[in-house]
Amino acid sequence: MICFMFPGQPLAKVPTLPDDAEFAEIAAIACDRTGLDLESFAWRGEPATDQVALQIYGAAMGLYRNRVLRRAGFNPAMAAEHSMGIYAALAAVDALPEGEALELTSRIGRTLAGMGKSGSYALGCVTGLSAAPVLALAENNGVYPANYNTSRHFLLAGEQHGIEAAMAEALEAGAFSVSSFPADAPLHTPLIEAIAPELHNVVADYRFSEPQVPLMEHIEQDFLTAADIPGFLVRELCLPVRWEATFLAIRRAGVTSLLEAGVGESLKKYNRWIAMEHG
Structure with missing residues (x-):
């Protein structure tokens, strides 16, 4: 059983981006829906912070890796997400179109960045x-x-x-x-509750479909339904990510292969450490 894992915000952009038609299409969608040119990392519209740019880049790479893995014949029976990886994960399980997932990433990021002004x-x-x-x-x-x-x-x-x-x-x-x-903001802490009404207003602009692949969330390791998603998107920003518990729940569910869909291999590294400790 295969699980796709979607990591959170990367710390930096890799020097060389993928050079193929799949990434070109994702990059074009990202530029259209967020105003960020992924190649130059420059804003074509209203500028935002470097952290927002990295969040969009991370989501775009998650969408790209999802496409590449599926074209290579890997079909997930489950998906899991870590932090800001939720947005690419939602698109990967068909709960939200790719363009809307990128737009939502940008809008949530810009809302969070407002905390950095004070x-x-x-x-x-x-x-x-x-x-x-x-x-x-x-x-x-x-x-x-x-x-x-x-x-x-x-x-x-x-x-x-x-x-x-x-x-x-x-x-x-x-x-x-x-x-x-x-x-920009103290992600995954109670301090985010100060802007929860603004975050709810952003999320309310989107309509979520039932995930076509079971998507495990990182707080209580439940599988998200369409009705769960709007509340989870705000709640998860106010509560800590529990990846160790998530990985162990994935294993208990019968997953035998975990493939990381995003920038780098941070989740793969964590999984190895956890597996060494738990056997």
Whole structure:
């Protein structure tokens, strides 16, 4: 049984984009629906932040990889998503057309970016500590757990000064490595609830079909229905991603092959770490 996995926002654009008809078509749709030229990474319409551009790029690459994998004969019996990977996943399971998925990615990203006008936010990655000390240092510094990727790989989100202090505390506590990245908004934390009404208004402009392939969500590992999707798209931005639990639920469902549809192989790496620990 095959599962397609759709990763979240990439940290950077790869130097060379695919050079084939499939990607050219996806890039044309992206430019038309979002105003972003993927080749130049320049805006053809109203500009947005670098983070919004990366979100659109990540969604476009997810759509492209979905097409390529299917043309190669891989037909998923299930799909799973991580963070901003939800938008490409929705198109891949025919719950939303590709163009609307890219447009929705852009509109959600621009709404999130509005938070950056009144605050300075960041994400912090901690590797090597277990959940208990990570949660403690997050609380000590007023930030929040945003991703439970493995038992020893976590992402925190919050105000930039709090993330920087949390990363320093994590090193003192024995973390193998820490890193931090700028963010438009504190994704997957309760702080997003401040703009939840705006996010609901964006999502309300779209009509979702029943997924034609079961799509497992990353919060409670349930399969999304068309009726679930609008609420989930806002709720998931306010709650942490639980990828370790998602991967284990995928395995329990009988999946034997997981193929990553997006930029890089971050989920494949997490899966390997989780499998080594759980056998």
